[in-house]
Amino acid sequence: MATIKDVAKKAGVSYTTVSHVINETRFVSEDVVKRVNKAIRELKYRPNQVARCLRKQESKTIGVLSSINVNPYFSETLTGIEKKAYLEGYNIIVCYSECNPEKEKENIEMLLDKGVDAVIIHSLLDETRVPNLVNLEIPVLFLQHYIEDSGMDAICTDDFMGGYLAAKHFIELGHTKIACVSAEGNDNFSYRQRIKGWEKALNENGIELNKDYIIETDFHTHAGYDSFVKFSKMKVPPTAIFFYSDNLAIGGIRAAADINIAIPDQISVIGFDDLFMCQYTVPRLTTVYQPKFSLGEMAFARIFERIKDRELKPQKQLVEPKLVIRESTKRRA
Amino acid sequence: MATIKDVAKKAGVSYTTVSHVINETRFVSEDVVKRVNKAIRELKYRPNQVARCLRKQESKTIGVLSSINVNPYFSETLTGIEKKAYLEGYNIIVCYSECNPEKEKENIEMLLDKGVDAVIIHSLLDETRVPNLVNLEIPVLFLQHYIEDSGMDAICTDDFMGGYLAAKHFIELGHTKIACVSAEGNDNFSYRQRIKGWEKALNENGIELNKDYIIETDFHTHAGYDSFVKFSKMKVPPTAIFFYSDNLAIGGIRAAADINIAIPDQISVIGFDDLFMCQYTVPRLTTVYQPKFSLGEMAFARIFERIKDRELKPQKQLVEPKLVIRESTKRRA
DNA sequence: GGCATTTAAGCAAACGTTTGCCTAATGTCA
């Protein structure tokens, strides 16, 4: 691999000059520019980014910490980040916390060691670490997780609104026995916000919150399956179920087929995320859309802004979800 | 951020010694080791990997070039790579070619500039570049793509065998009108191998290859949908369809529901990949399993071996696919 | 006790850039 010195020698100038030609950081006479560029071409020289990083203390690399990748929700967001990053000449190092706080912590340290210019965190397990993260010397952006007054820079879907829209839709279709598949966790988690929005819509419409109509579970598709079965076996089953993610709802749809319950004729179902698959399930899934790809793009755009202008104050950006009505919801019989 | 010099000063030794303590590269007296470690702890010192990379010419980072991420097939493989890499203290920079040869090329150059120790290519669009890639100064591993006698180091599922197994299954169930959703491309592409295997099974069993029973399409789910519709509208529709990927088969299943064709009663369907979703479609999809996660793990393991031992000769590793029988295939009526 | 050997650790160059400071040559103006 040719270095800047090889280029300098070949062009008969100092390597300072070569550097300035490459970076256009000061005037160099036309003649010299030509000779340098010729040498660069002939030697197929490309600047060593590692050396540049060491000197300039910027790596044109950002770290992305995701919890997992197998849920298309995460991978689509990641794709948005990568795309935008590429356009600005940045690369991304991705780490998966695998829902393990230990690995999450370890990963962040590895990223810092590698000299990333910023970190996007799409997985937050150990909230006690937020103050450390917020005070890192590099910009940190949180995706889909926000803690009030924490100084976090965050981009979130308005999950509360999303849950609200879902419940509202059920209500407008005449449902009153409305169940919900939820999960444990504190209210900062995005899925908790969805549930809170759901509760609000019920309250607003004078529908009592029946504790039996709430199941707390995890995020696995199979949990959605089991929850659906449980609900439908109740003495007075709900006529509508809100799953906090499509992934769970897909499990529910499969369960319905297995136990011969017709969706939406007997039970209406709504998911959340609008995964690509929702258009292909049988029946097609009514769900709350969130712009996963754009969310990724926005995340990079924001972090890029903060890299350029280190004085920017942290802020929370909310993006609007949208109800997408398909075939899994229906007016109550 | 503390540097090695800060540690040295605090511990009252030269920074050479600190380096040796950290890397255990030569004997240091017990007493000094203790002092150094104490200083490291107190300053929360972590070695700067960028500087280390510049000096040692190794970055503990590998590049992964994938075509896209949204198909769970890619993301699962990527997860396997990441997991194994993490365990060895490596990070991965991921790039998506987005099926664009220009971006593919550009990405590889960015990766080299960043000083990655190796590259895993899970996306090969421009085969003319293989000689360049094979001769890079760093190890390059190809995933799911192999060209005979090209000197490629590769790990591939035995796609030919997979296609063969799929067709064999249909034949054993008494089907003779066996169709196939394929795609254009040269025979080095993995999906082409699947089709070749499928053809072989038909040939071996004296089943004529009906050109009308082959549709060449792309990889989008919707193409699977359309293909299914086309097949079922034929004068003599096939009784069995092999889709070269689950993604397509899922489209087919949705089409069947829309046009009221019963799978498997009227038409049996097989996919390829064994995506997680196959367990949740209605009906559950019979498919050819390939170990996506392990494939990723194997890929890192192999590339790691080659990083350690640069004399290793390129080789092709084949992993066995497996037929997974679920609900979408049935004995011919 | 004197010399050779071993031991423990320091010095400084190198990795490939960027950039503050300096300088030689040229131009400008009275």
Next chain:
DNA sequence: TGACATTAGGCAAACGTTTGCTTAAATGCC
């Protein structure tokens, strides 16, 4: 013509490590 300003580009330090070479002190041996 002399003083000064401007122009074009070179020198060398710095970024934070690793590592070959060196050295002072301690030890071993006869």
